[in-house]
Amino acid sequence: MNRRWILLALIFTGILISYVDRGNLSIAAPALMREFALSPASTGTLLSAFFWTYAAFQLPAGLLVDRCGVRWTYALAFSVWSLASAATALSSLWEHILLLRIVLGMAEAVAPLASLSVIRRYFTGADQGLPVSVYIAGQTIGPACGALLGSTLLARFGWRVMFAVTGLGALLWAPVWLYFAPNHKLRRTSVERSQQHKKVSWPSILKSRAFWAMSICVFFFSYYWYFILTWMPAYLTIERRFPMIRMGYILSMPLFAMAVLNVMAGWFADRLISRGKELFLIRIWFSAGGLLGAALIFLLKVLPAAGIVLPVLMLSICSFGVANSNLWALSQHVAPASMVGRVMGYLNTVSQLGGATAPLITGWSLGTQRNFGVAIVIVSISPVIACVLLLVAGPRGLQRLKEKLAT
Numbered sequence: 001m002n003r004r005w006i007l008l009a010l011i012f013t014g015i016l017i018s019y020v021d022r023g024n025l026s027i028a029a030p031a032l033m034r035e036f037a038l039s040p041a042s043t044g045t046l047l048s049a050f051f052w053t054y055a056a057f058q059l060p061a062g063l064l065v066d067r068c069g070v071r072w073t074y075a076l077a078f079s080v081w082s083l084a085s086a087a088t089a090l091s092s093l094w095e096h097i098l099l100l101r102i103v104l105g106m107a108e109a110v111a112p113l114a115s116l117s118v119i120r121r122y123f124t125g126a127d128q129g130l131p132v133s134v135y136i137a138g139q140t141i142g143p144a145c146g147a148l149l150g151s152t153l154l155a156r157f158g159w160r161v162m163f164a165v166t167g168l169g170a171l172l173w174a175p176v177w178l179y180f181a182p183n184h185k186l187r188r189t190s191v192e193r194s195q196q197h198k199k200v201s202w203p204s205i206l207k208s209r210a211f212w213a214m215s216i217c218v219f220f221f222s223y224y225w226y227f228i229l230t231w232m233p234a235y236l237t238i239e240r241r242f243p244m245i246r247m248g249y250i251l252s253m254p255l256f257a258m259a260v261l262n263v264m265a266g267w268f269a270d271r272l273i274s275r276g277k278e279l280f281l282i283r284i285w286f287s288a289g290g291l292l293g294a295a296l297i298f299l300l301k302v303l304p305a306a307g308i309v310l311p312v313l314m315l316s317i318c319s320f321g322v323a324n325s326n327l328w329a330l331s332q333h334v335a336p337a338s339m340v341g342r343v344m345g346y347l348n349t350v351s352q353l354g355g356a357t358a359p360l361i362t363g364w365s366l367g368t369q370r371n372f373g374v375a376i377v378i379v380s381i382s383p384v385i386a387c388v389l390l391l392v393a394g395p396r397g398l399q400r401l402k403e404k405l406a407t
Helices: 003-035 040-056 058-068 071-090 094-108 110-122 129-157 159-180 190-196 202-206 209-230 232-239 244-274 279-302 306-334 337-366 373-406
Strands: none
Touching: 003 040, 003 071, 003 094, 003 110, 003 129, 003 159, 003 209, 003 232, 040 058, 040 094, 040 209, 040 337, 058 071, 058 110, 058 337, 071 094, 071 110, 071 159, 094 110, 110 129, 110 306, 110 337, 129 159, 129 244, 129 306, 202 373, 209 232, 209 279, 209 306, 209 337, 209 373, 232 244, 244 279, 244 306, 279 306, 279 373, 306 337, 306 373, 337 373
16 A cells, blocks of 8 residues: 555544544533533633643644654654543542643644644645545544544443543554654655745735635634534533433534545545646635535524434534535645645644634533523534635635745
């Protein structure tokens, strides 16, 4: 098998595991609220804590990946976060969980940047839709597997066993990665080496409408996604009163379907681009259409019947999957190869600010009645705002931004 496909399989598996580890707390949230007598606001703080360091370490992690390579950087970070996740099983105070979530976020900051750096090097711009879609499918299947496995372990053995099993079991990935991953920093072309030492004209970039539109777009795009990952399990068990196992099924099915659509949308966009369609235009339209579909999560507020929950989530989350693969392929294409770690590190920082905000605002909005009405309205508006901003950036604006970053 071609080495780049082996690396892509490892990237898929690694990011899948990272999303299982970061999502475990969302599955365990109702149980932790009972055991530690946590308010919704305190629970929101716990769910948000991961994103504090995950956001803060995106730029340092991107610089580390660019300078030190992906092999040992990723393996060490992976081991640290797996042990931090497993150690949550030993927590006796909510402060212990808070600290471990902070460590988890710091270590997991390396994962997306190492993954995208490998994809950027081994696949050309016109061919990146499929590998990026496979990578993003890992982000989707991870929460789906976590919902099924986590809810089963929690229902049968409790939340401590859930954290221990998933955290320690994940450590098997690291030695396989060390065997196949590049031994040195990925090779640069002579053009990329010359670009590495050029100073980027930040005043020019900061004046770019496309730069600010994409930045704010990523924030609202991520607000939706991280609401799904952090509070949706609690919504299903608290608001909709589904049993734990049933919750795992209802949440995992749309996520599995989203993973398939991620890959299909990325592949289909690649095909259109290979036939001469303009790259930025195709990826923008795929992303914009998917974001509008994601806003249909609003139907959860106006349709109270229990039977409507799965179809609404299926439609909304799958639509988001179409946007997800193409938006990140688009963002990656804007970045020169020599700067992909730093550019994606910046965008991931913005993304994680959305990730930190979503659980906090949701926790505060629930109040003592634990009513999700306001939270659903906010999360349904977020992808609409992201869609508008993406269209404001536009194909020409993003092309000019790409040229500014490359000079």
